[in-house]
Amino acid sequence: MPATFGVSTPHKLISALVCDTEKNFIAAGIENPEDGPNSSPVYIWDQRNPSVPLRSYIESHTDTVTNLALHPSHPTLLLSSSTDGLLNIFDSAQADEDDALYQVINHGSAIAHAGFMYPSTDIYAIGTDETVSFYALQSQKEEDEEPAPKPCVVAGKHSESDLNLIPITKGSNGPLDYTFDLGNSISLPGAHGEEIVRDLFTDIQTHTTYTCGEDGQVRAWKSAGEASMEVDEAAGSSKKKRKEKKDKKEKERYKPY
Structure with missing residues (x-):
């Protein structure tokens, strides 16, 4: 079957491709032929004008683009994965690359394949080291400006x-x-328990505090408001200690889960 049309790209080595014919959308990722880091762009065309890329995202990957995928319910969101270890989510409605870069996920190793978990908004990534990981797509709410941090000891x-x-x-x-x-x-x-707590992090979006200690555990603590809550068994407290904590209603409590 003869080709009906072709796209023109400044690079010959196309390593990933995704299309949406209903929206006249074509995107391609470029292979990096060099041994070291090098620009590996993602190009987007309108198939009605394939001679010139409609979008050029040049700087977001530094190694071969291995996969491209469109979000199943938000078709302007384009996922790209690369052997540089990054998962990028672009809003293809934005022409400027900085504005288009909606989310960046560092997988930590070269990515062989990635995509969206239909019908959810979760993202999966399979590394060349045979690891698989799952990530959450950033919500619009998370793009809002975070409140100023409040100092505490x-x-x-x-x-x-x-x-x-x-x-x-x-x-x-x-x-x-x-x-x-x-x-x-x-x-x-x-x-x-009786082990030293080494670090703490609070996620303001989920109102969850994470702690890690020398017991080898990472624990998540959820705000319980004014009412006192029982401690999970994993917290290592005895029933007597939990009752003593329960009687102190003047403090806000967190419950680990």
């Missing part, structure tokens, strides 16, 4: 399985005038 006693997030307020009497707001401290009952 994380303190506790691992010998008492106790960890607290204590807000700090700035006074007006000089640069070192800070006060601990103990009344609004947040308790993570049980923490990591």
Whole structure:
């Protein structure tokens, strides 16, 4: 069957292709023929005018583009994967590359294949090291400007399985005038048992706090508001300790899950 038309690209080595004939959409990813990092663009054409790319995303990948996929329900979202270890989500409605780059995911190793998990918005990636990972597509809400961080001190006693997030307020009497707001401290009952807590991270989008400790565990703590909540068995607290925590209603609590 003879070709009905052809696209023109500045590069000869096309390594990935995706089309949507209903929307006259064609996208191609480019192979990197070099041994080291090099620009591996993603080009988009309108098939009614295939001689010139409609979009050129030049700088977002530094190695061979291995796969392209269109989102099943948001057809302007284009996923690209590469042996540079990155998954990029482009909003192809945007001409400028910086504006078009909707989300970047670092898979951590060269990606052989990737795509969307229809009908959800989840993303899968298969690495050349035979690992498979799943990622969430960033929501529009996550694009909103994050609120300014609020300073706090994380303190506790691992010998008492106790960890607290204590807000700090700035006074007006000089640069070192800070006060601990103990009344609004947040308790993570049980923490990591008798082991030291090494780090903490709070995801403001899901209102979840993650902790890791020398017990080899990563724990997620969900805000429970004003009401006190029982601690999961995984938190390592005894029933007696949970009851003692339950009686303290003046503090906001977090529950690990």
